[in-house]
Amino acid sequence: MARKKSSNDSNVEAGLAVRRLPMREFSRSLPMSLLRAREAVMRQFRPSLRNHGLTEQQWRILRALTAVEAIEVTELARMAFLLGPSLSRILRDLEARQLVERKTAELDQRRAVVSISAKGVKLIEAVAPTSEAIYAEITRRFGARRLSELQEMLAALEQGLADMGGAESDAGEE
Amino acid sequence: MARKKSSNDSNVEAGLAVRRLPMREFSRSLPMSLLRAREAVMRQFRPSLRNHGLTEQQWRILRALTAVEAIEVTELARMAFLLGPSLSRILRDLEARQLVERKTAELDQRRAVVSISAKGVKLIEAVAPTSEAIYAEITRRFGARRLSELQEMLAALEQGLADMGGAESDAGEE
DNA sequence: GCGAGATGATTAACATGTTAAGTGTTTTGA
DNA sequence: TCAAAACACTTAACATGTTAATCATCTCGC
Numbered sequence: 001m002a003r004k005k006s007s008n009d010s011n012v013e014a015g016l017a018v019r020r021l022p023m024r025e026f027s028r029s030l031p032m033s034l035l036r037a038r039e040a041v042m043r044q045f046r047p048s049l050r051n052h053g054l055t056e057q058q059w060r061i062l063r064a065l066t067a068v069e070a071i072e073v074t075e076l077a078r079m080a081f082l083l084g085p086s087l088s089r090i091l092r093d094l095e096a097r098q099l100v101e102r103k104t105a106e107l108d109q110r111r112a113v114v115s116i117s118a119k120g121v122k123l124i125e126a127v128a129p130t131s132e133a134i135y136a137e138i139t140r141r142f143g144a145r146r147l148s149e150l151q152e153m154l155a156a157l158e159q160g161l162a163d164m165g166g167a168e169s170d171a172g173e174e
Numbered sequence: 175m176a177r178k179k180s181s182n183d184s185n186v187e188a189g190l191a192v193r194r195l196p197m198r199e200f201s202r203s204l205p206m207s208l209l210r211a212r213e214a215v216m217r218q219f220r221p222s223l224r225n226h227g228l229t230e231q232q233w234r235i236l237r238a239l240t241a242v243e244a245i246e247v248t249e250l251a252r253m254a255f256l257l258g259p260s261l262s263r264i265l266r267d268l269e270a271r272q273l274v275e276r277k278t279a280e281l282d283q284r285r286a287v288v289s290i291s292a293k294g295v296k297l298i299e300a301v302a303p304t305s306e307a308i309y310a311e312i313t314r315r316f317g318a319r320r321l322s323e324l325q326e327m328l329a330a331l332e333q334g335l336a337d338m339g340g341a342e343s344d345a346g347e348e
Numbered sequence: 349g350c351g352a353g354a355t356g357a358t359t360a361a362c363a364t365g366t367t368a369a370g371t372g373t374t375t376t377g378a
Numbered sequence: 379t380c381a382a383a384a385c386a387c388t389t390a391a392c393a394t395g396t397t398a399a400t401c402a403t404c405t406c407g408c
Contacts, residue, residue, distance in 0.1 A: 026237050026238060026240075026241060028325060029309075030215055030309075030312065030321070030324075030325070031212060031215050031216055031219070031230075032234075032255065033324075033325050033328040033329065034208055034211055034212035034215065034328065035212060035255060036255060036328070036332050037208055037328040037329075037331050037332050038205060038208035038209060038212065039255075040331065040332040040335040040336070041204055041205050041208065041331070041335065042205055043335070044335060044338055045205070046366090050367095055366095055393065055394080056205075056394095057393080057394065058393095060206075063200050064200060066200075067200060072356085073356075073357065074355095074356065074357080081206060081209060081210060081213070082394090082395090083394090083395065083396065083397090084356085084357070084358080085357095085358075085359080085360090085394090085395080085396075085397085086393090086394055086395065086396090087357095088357065088358055088359080089358090089359095089393080089394075090393085090394085092358095093393090108355090108356080108403075108404075109356095109402080109403055109404085110355065110356045110357070110402065110403045110404070111355095111356060111357085111403095112356080112357070135203075135204075137338070138204065138335065138338075141334045141335065141338070142330070142331055142334055146327065147204070149327070150204075150207075150324075150327045150328075150331065151202060151204070151207050153320065153323070153324045153327070154207040154208065154210070154211040154324075155207065155211075156316070157211050157214065157215070157316055157324065158210050158211050158214040160315045160316050161214045161215065161217070161218065161312065161315065162214070164218055164311065164312075164315070220396090224397095229363065229364080229396095230364095231363080231364065232363095246386085247386075247387065248385095248386065248387080256364085256365090257364090257365065257366065257367090258386085258387070258388080259364090259365080259366075259367085259387095259388075259389080259390090260363090260364055260365065260366085261387095262387065262388055262389080263363080263364075263388090263389095264363085264364080266388095267363090282373075282374070282385090282386080283372080283373055283374085283386095284372070284373045284374070284385065284386040284387070285373095285385095285386060285387085286386080286387070
């Protein structure tokens with residue numbers, strides 16, 4: 001039969017067939033769907049960002065900084081949706097490349113305030129056109145209205161789960 | 175108002191106009207929306223998985239293996255939506271923990287065939303109930319119908335971008 | 349004041365994402 | 379037939395995700 005890649009039907013002929021129902025088809029689980037969709041989108045942007053020496057996260061940070069005059073690290077983390085440790089590392093790098101500037105707040109020596117540099121702004125402006133074009137093409141393909149609906153549903157989903165709190169009820173509890 | 179930063183108040187005096195509108199509000203960009211939504215969902219599952227000593231990706235692999243009798247590594251990568259290198263590392267670990275079994279195909283010595291072990295199945299069965307309960311709660315909150323719609327839109331988005339291919343047209347081209 | 353606890357940020361440690369090389373095997377085509 | 383190309387997988391190297399620990403500062407209560 002020379003099976004090159006019978007991806008989805010490969011189990012049936014294997015003998016014992018399916019091991020029981022895979023719970024929820026698995027490939028259609030919500031986390032998987034979200035992951036695949038996001039990857040499909042990001043796949044479009046990554047090459048361009050890479051051409052400018054930026055990773056997706058670095059881009060997120062610079063983008064976020066473009067919207068404010070200056071911002072504290074914790075607040076920036078929330079804005080760029082990054083965890084503290086990731087942000088720390090990336091800021092260290094961006095600062096070394098002089099794309100951002102950092103200084104400690106006078107009032108509270110614990111806090112650090114970050115802002116984008118002129119060089120950082122230039123970089124953003126260099127990447128933006130391509131980025132915008134890609135986004136426009138995605139919008140065109142999917143439909144502006146539909147895209148809005150999708151965004152709303154995603155926001156609603158996020159909101160709806162906001163107070164659910166990770167379910168601990170399980171075996172290895174402590 | 176005592177501006178927070180003095181030396182480089184960035185934009186305005188930098189000459190090149192102001193920060194202009196942040197492109198697309200940024201926080202509402204599609205990649206960000208997808209990321210936030212996915213994180214909101216995964217946040218629910220992670221604690222339970224962790225209680226069983228599994229990461230999200232390890233769980234994905236075991237779940238995928240549950241649906242088939244045996245499968246080649248490359249095929250498994252596609253099914254679990256993981257890149258080859260990640261899968262290699264994780265399989266090494268899962269094999270060491272005896273949750274999966276691996277053997278090379280006779281026909282083609284290059285290929286490796288993986289299957290879940292009895293121990294792996296037990297683990298899956300231990301995690302599944304909690305996992306299902308969480309999924310049910312998410313479905314209840316968001317609405318089964320709406321969830322279906324969302325899944326469809328996500329699939330359509332993925333499909334629509336399938337042939338778009340990463341946009342290379344940019345500066346640092348090579 | 350001052351010491352315990354809270355807070356902001358970083359570091360540590362380990363797992364995965366991502367691209368590029370490297371290692372065997374198998375196919376191909378001259 | 380045999381060497382180059384293709385292939386399946388693994389390693390390597392670096393960046394980020396994720397949780398825990400650490401550090402420095404701050405706040406508060408006594």
